[in-house]
Amino acid sequence: MTTPAGAVGRLRAGGATAMQERAHKGAWGSTWLLLAFMLVNFADKTVMGLAAGPIRDELGLTRGEFGTAQSSFFALFSLAALGVSFLTRRVRTTVLLLGMALLWSVAQLPMLLGAAGFGTLVATRVLLGAAEGPAAPVAVHHLHGWFGQKERTLPTAVLMVGAAGGVALSAPLLTLVIDAWGWRWAFGVVGLAGLVWAVCWYARGEEGPLAPPPGTADSAGSEGTRPAVPYRGLLLSGTWLTAAFGAFAAYWMLSAGLTWAPDYLHEVSGLTAKQSGAVVTATAVGNAAVLLTHGLLARRASRRGTAPRLPAGLGGGLLMCVASLSIAVFAEVDSVGVKIALMVGPMALTNVILTVSQTAVARITPAGQRGVVLGAMAFVYALAGILSPLVTGRMVDAAASVPTGYHSAYVLMAGLVAVAGVLAVCFLRPERDAARLGMTETAPTGPPAH
Template identity: 85%
Template sequence: MTAPAGAAAPLQSGIGVEGPERLRRGAWGTTWLLLTFMLVNFADKTVMGLAADPIRDELGLTRGEFGTAQSAFFALFSLAALGVSFLTRRIRTTVLLLGMALLWSVAQLPMLLGAAGFGTLLATRVLLGAAEGPAAPVAVHHLHGWFGQKERTLPTAVLMVGAAGGVAVSAPLLTVVIDGWGWRWAFGIVGLVGLVWALCWYVRGEEGPLAPARGRAASDRGSSASVPYRGLLLSGTWLTAAFGAFAAYWLLSAGLTWAPDYLHEVSGLSLKQSGAVVTATAIGNAVVLLGHGLLARRASRKETAPKLPVGLGGGVVMCGAALSIATFAEVDAVAVKIALMVGPMALTNVILTMSQTAVARIAPSGQRGVALGALAFVYALAGILSPLVTGRMVDAASSVPTGYHSAYLLMAGLVAAAGVLAVCFLRPEKDAMRLGVPETPAVGHSCALSRRWWPV
């Protein structure tokens, strides 16, 4: 008999029943490994922003050309995210994550060569983006194979902390590397660290008990029923989550690329001071994400608590963040700008967790990877547009401060629109009921661990 849509896939036979404590350790052990995965992922992205001035000076690039190089990272990012998401229906996520880590690590190393110039930079950024594009959706899909629906917000938030933590950890370290060894070694260091993670994952990585069945095994045991992709991807929840993540990623990508330059050129900070502010901002982002995850877990455990629409709280937070971004653009005091970057502007990141868990709620387990990959396809477009548009706006303006002022007001408008849409249309429970997708239960005593490396 076919299982209901969204239900956990039938567990593999012959593996043995695991105790809840073993499953809990496996779930959180996987969470920490994937957190490290995301730390390395965003350290890769941070290099370009931190080394912007020496790269432009040595290669003779304008801000527009440098923005083009940064946008090259996202040339195949979206397509790779969508394409690999379909592979999750046939190939184990353990294999996919290992392959991505190896590919993106190798892509960094050519920039160690002194002869590597602008063309090599463009080519390696395209390859790096193709390898990293599927990273977040595949990692979230893998992680959700370990946690039931009500348990997912906190581990998803921990995973998203990798974005902030990657910047917080890498910014001071890479700044030292750039100052001491030159910007080329910053690329080399993150590439080598990625290879170390790949080795650890090969040894320890495994899928969880709620991972969907794949390939012939799915046919033999009966897979979870599907819903039409048209209904899934055109639902109010998916569309709103996609736009909200797009707006948040626009701000994030602009910050990774241009925040050090802004702090140096507009606010008059040194490279080391700018790196310290970027680090403090990343820590603020991490605190916001973890705080939201902990509050969501606490609320989910209060079964008698009134259930407000998910989008209401998220939308209000996004509107508050938009106001903070607009204030950041208008004020001149450096201390106020730094306080806004570290605090209220970081609230934008809440939508990154909310969008992932909302989309996972409305998708059956067998289609979750594709739904998350399509989400990444949309928000990654911001990674293409944001650095390029911001760089061109600054180059075209009468002065650098004027160009950045307009760019940050544009960011505020996008985030505000995302907040309003979330209040009105982000309704995962309602859309899940309409699509016939039941809630995924928590991992229980009868769940068994999946095999690690067989692709089907």
């Protein structure tokens, strides 16, 4: 007895639907796990800023020395981001992400020892930075293995929310830990959190259906038959250069805020440690809201099949210009209320470029080369992590007064963000560069957009 053709069709359609549902669950399951990954990642970065006062008091550090300790986190950050990005061509991203989480968790724990001083602090921050440097580019590369090109903006934005969310969640919690048990236990808590994430990832992490198999980096990717594009063409394109500089400017602001915002709010604005922590939390929530709103608007446009009202570079660049004006106003006004409103609102617009730059670079890059190209961009923007805390600390120490030093540092930040915004408006054109590089868009084969 044969099965009627209609029944066979229904069986096949049902099987395809079931596979799409599983792919959809796997895609968003990986997104939430990687969001948690980024939450822990940025909680690690937040510790130093929140514990700045107790650390400086106990270890007898000047602001310049403390800035040096914070900058040591980025000593190998850029090199590790670039080096591990090349490993994505041979090693599965699930393995790389697990290894990074284990390493950065172990790097935190020595600070629990009472004998650990400035030298140990610097050494562990260097190791931590080497482990965390590749985190964002490898996580984005892994995530894009689950989603087709048109569906990537929202999950990428969710991933970037981990930066803001890590600060928002960790600021009040770690402030309580520091108050109750001392600053050393703040390092211990984030180290243990990383170990918990590693266990969850070991149990549930998996590669996406669009992930290029290891060893295919210089041939066709799994998103279609696409030959490799010379790296020189990718890295010298207007899109990559302006995306990297825009991310550099945003990371400058992010690193300065993580390191010095609590100190600024305390020393210049007169807030207590708890009040400063609350403002840092509110700022992080504002950053997260901006990123999610941008991602949801992009997804809505994608589902409607319409282009965004503004090209990615023009929209992201204009938002950075607005943010730069807000930073300049922040530096000039004396009102604490106005400063907080600017931090929570328009200054947060700078972060949109972090999502725009990642998706723009992915748009012009074959899947098999994506990890390397994203890693190269991380190499550039991570340099801001080295320079920003160090330059800000030295500027404050060298100024006639603490408020004067911070004023100069924020004016410098405003100028940097403004230049990045103007460059993005003029040169960040992923669709144009994708066409020039032969990256014609293929039909999406990733999970359905429910």
